[in-house]
């Protein structure tokens with residue numbers, strides 16, 4: 001008898017959508033059988049649900065070490081599990097930064113008891129200061145597959161070129177927070193009609209687009225691969241589309257907030273809407289959605305960025321940027337994109353395409369089929385719920401969707417065959 005059976009769900013994976021609801025039996029961390037009328041020691045009801053590969057987030061801020069009052073690896077991973085994630089990439093802008101073996105090892109060790117697989121990214125430059133490369137080879141040996149200075153972009157063209165050359169040799173992914181600091185320093189929102197009206201200093205779309213264009217050029221020059229983080233402007237989407245058409249090895253992600261919120265949200269000066277890159281215009285949101293639909297953008301990422309209530313209560317220009325995202329991503333994707341993007345393609349954006357970018361396609365985003373690792377998300381695509389910032393596994397509450405009614409909710413998540421969420425409740 002298998003340890004566990006998921007009963008009555010429709011399978012959706014990279015091969016497409018299964019016909020009729022079925023059962024999925026799980027034993028010793030793997031899928032044992034998929035078919036009707038299976039029995040197991042334990043049964044998880046999944047009627048009306050989809051069972052898909054678990055999601056992979058390329059962009060989670062877990063705040064440990066250094067800012068444990070906002071989040072820990074344990075609480076962030078638990079929030080991820082509640083969102084249907086089975087793997088998340090921890091961003092390196094911790095204190096101290098994840099730029100050396102000691103800190104990366106600490107993060108990986110803390111991740112071992114977490115509710116999903118915690119993958120460590122590492123900084124491209126020492127202390128993310130943009131001056132000197134981190135020991136990329138040593139960090140690759142520890143298992144790091146993605147390097148980024150996220151929170152800031154690498155400004156120095158020659159240093160970025162060198163990082164790309166090393167990354168080619170090491171076979172790792174370089175990811176970039178595209179923002180030219182000469183154009184963004186001192187700003188707190190998108191530069192445009194709204195910032196002019198509110199009297200807040202804005203950063204132009206070009207602050208992002210210049211670095212997107214430069215990194216595409218450097219990828220061409222070096223034969224390297226670049227992953228562009230949280231694309232937010234129509235111009236960036238167009239640059240990536242053109243680069244892909246020319247065969248440059250570029251991938252890109254968009255966050256849930258950049259396809260659902262605009263700079264008009266800032267009109268009440270509420271810092272919950274402050275984020276980097278900033279919320280942009282309707283036209284930018286439309287372009288990001290088109291990019292997600294036509295394959296220009298490869299993945300939906302969360303940029304889950306917890307901040308304490310005290311920090312987020314500061315005035316708009318002084319508050320830290322960032323918003324929570326792990327527990328709302330699936331529902332936002334289904335609610336906002338479900339009519340324009342087929343479910344299989346939406347799940348590709350959340351699961352198997354980011355799994356490939358993170359280098360974990362051997363165990364995440366796999367087919368729901370016998371012999372595969374049981375890293376699975378079971379969700380009800382028609383459950384309607386209202387976002388309550390207090391209903392969270394995160395330590396923080398900076399959720400910009402408070403009060404919003406969304407469709408689609410995670411019911412169960414399994415990581416390595418073990419339930420991490422049952423009926424929406426985290427179990428570890």
Ligand code: DOR
Nearest residue numbers: 061151275276305321322
């Ligand atoms: O809004 C953001 N918050 N953007 C970033 O790049 C960093 C992040 C954070 O760490 O809070």
